[in-house]
Amino acid sequence: MAGNGYNPYEEVVSVIEKAAAMLGLGENEYKMFEYPERELKVSIPVEMDDKSIKIFEGYRVQHSSCRGPCKGGIRYHPDVNLDEVKALATWMTFKCAVVNIPYGGAKGGIKVNPRELSKEELKRLTKNYTARILPLIGPDSDIPAPDVNTGEEIMGWIMDAYSMYKGQNVFSVVTGKPVEIGGSLGRREATGRGVTIITKEVLKRAGIPVKGARIAIQGIGNAGGVAAQQLENEGCKIVAISDTSASLYNDEGLDIEDILEYKKGNGVKRPLSEYNFRAGKRISDFELLTCDADVLIPAALENQVNERVARNLKAKVVVEAANGPTTLEADRILEEKGVMVVPDILANAGGVVVSYFEWVQNNQAITWEEEEVNHKLEKVMLKAFNDVLKKAGEKNTTLRMGAYMLALERLAKVNKLRG
Numbered sequence: 001m002a003g004n005g006y007n008p009y010e011e012v013v014s015v016i017e018k019a020a021a022m023l024g025l026g027e028n029e030y031k032m033f034e035y036p037e038r039e040l041k042v043s044i045p046v047e048m049d050d051k052s053i054k055i056f057e058g059y060r061v062q063h064s065s066c067r068g069p070c071k072g073g074i075r076y077h078p079d080v081n082l083d084e085v086k087a088l089a090t091w092m093t094f095k096c097a098v099v100n101i102p103y104g105g106a107k108g109g110i111k112v113n114p115r116e117l118s119k120e121e122l123k124r125l126t127k128n129y130t131a132r133i134l135p136l137i138g139p140d141s142d143i144p145a146p147d148v149n150t151g152e153e154i155m156g157w158i159m160d161a162y163s164m165y166k167g168q169n170v171f172s173v174v175t176g177k178p179v180e181i182g183g184s185l186g187r188r189e190a191t192g193r194g195v196t197i198i199t200k201e202v203l204k205r206a207g208i209p210v211k212g213a214r215i216a217i218q219g220i221g222n223a224g225g226v227a228a229q230q231l232e233n234e235g236c237k238i239v240a241i242s243d244t245s246a247s248l249y250n251d252e253g254l255d256i257e258d259i260l261e262y263k264k265g266n267g268v269k270r271p272l273s274e275y276n277f278r279a280g281k282r283i284s285d286f287e288l289l290t291c292d293a294d295v296l297i298p299a300a301l302e303n304q305v306n307e308r309v310a311r312n313l314k315a316k317v318v319v320e321a322a323n324g325p326t327t328l329e330a331d332r333i334l335e336e337k338g339v340m341v342v343p344d345i346l347a348n349a350g351g352v353v354v355s356y357f358e359w360v361q362n363n364q365a366i367t368w369e370e371e372e373v374n375h376k377l378e379k380v381m382l383k384a385f386n387d388v389l390k391k392a393g394e395k396n397t398t399l400r401m402g403a404y405m406l407a408l409e410r411l412a413k414v415n416k417l418r419g
């Protein structure tokens with residue numbers, strides 16, 4: 001989020017600059033990737049349940065279409081702003097290039113706290129937002145997906161709004177839809193599954209046995225919650241987990257199944273602050289980020305692992321399930337301390353990879369078994385992990401710089417080929 005002088009867009013541009021310099025690229029080869037192709041700001045009038053009209057602010061940014069249609073989620077959050085959406089769109093371009101799927105990058109968002117809206121209000125907001133961004137989106141131009149506080153239901157509404165405008169069903173305009181209306185099996189768990197695959201791999205490289213590895217996870221949403229469950233199934237100890245209301249800690253490992261069951265509630269998510277602990281204690285967010293763990297998985301928002309957290313961090317490995325959780329300054333400190341950081345554009349790419357699979361299935365009007373989806377996902381993630389590792393090794397640098405160099409090389413090459 002913006003604030004305290006932190007600007008995620010400026011940060012990603014300086015990482016691109018650094019990657020370009022390390023690759024020895026000339027300005028003509030990479031400068032265009034420091035400017036989004038299109039930025040759209042929209043005002044969205046919504047009739048509230050009390051019949052009053054409220055105007056919401058929304059965005060859709062297309063960063064690059066050079067490797068394929070623009071691709072990226074839509075976020076509903078009170079802190080959404082243009083610089084954040086621009087940064088998130090840029091990360092999508094680099095993420096899709098790292099895992100080598102034929103997409104560019106985009107992102108959208110609405111400045112709203114969805115918990116303050118009724119379901120009908122949320123539906124009207126979503127349909128009106130879709131109408132406003134309609135000139136940009138389409139199955140061959142720009143394909144939205146879920147992100148923070150959006151999920152299958154909202155994607156279904158977007159698909160419906162777009163289809164009504166077109167006068168026919170266009171399933172492939174959006175991914176992360178309910179399975180009944182063209183969603184892919186395995187898409188819901190895909191980001192968390194990707195994080196699990198990468199975490200296991202990086203533990204192996206770091207010489208830490210998966211069984212008994214101590215993991216702290218900030219965030220229990222779609223990415224953090226699924227990763228927690230899967231890593232626990234793999235024999236890891238989830239020693240800490242949090243939501244926006246509280247952070248829980250148990251040195252012996254938390255009962256993740258029980259916590260997730262509680263969290264689900266009866267369809268309405270319940271806050272961890274009211275969770276009835278069997279064993280363990282409550283800690284602060286800072287304590288969670290710096291607790292005694294082998295792996296820290298930030299799975300919430302940007303700007304969480306800052307300078308102070310980095311200085312006090314005890315984990316040996318950070319796997320970025322969120323987009324942009326580590327600030328540049330913190331990244332520098334972690335490098336100095338020898339902490340291995342798996343960057344967001346690799347670690348959380350599982351979501352967009354299975355989005356791509358969903359789009360492929362929609363375009364061909366076929367459905368793949370969940371096993372097939374998961375198998376293909378694992379293959380793509382491991383290939384990308386090894387590509388990044390190799391690139392970082394070649395240039396004797398961090399995994400973040402390895403990932404950015406790999407992506408930038410692919411982007412610059414395509415740009416050159418296209419003339």
Ligand code: GLU
Binds near residue numbers: 147
């Ligand atoms: N919002 C997810 C991300 O940040 C998924 C994007 C997608 O599936 O297009 O990667």
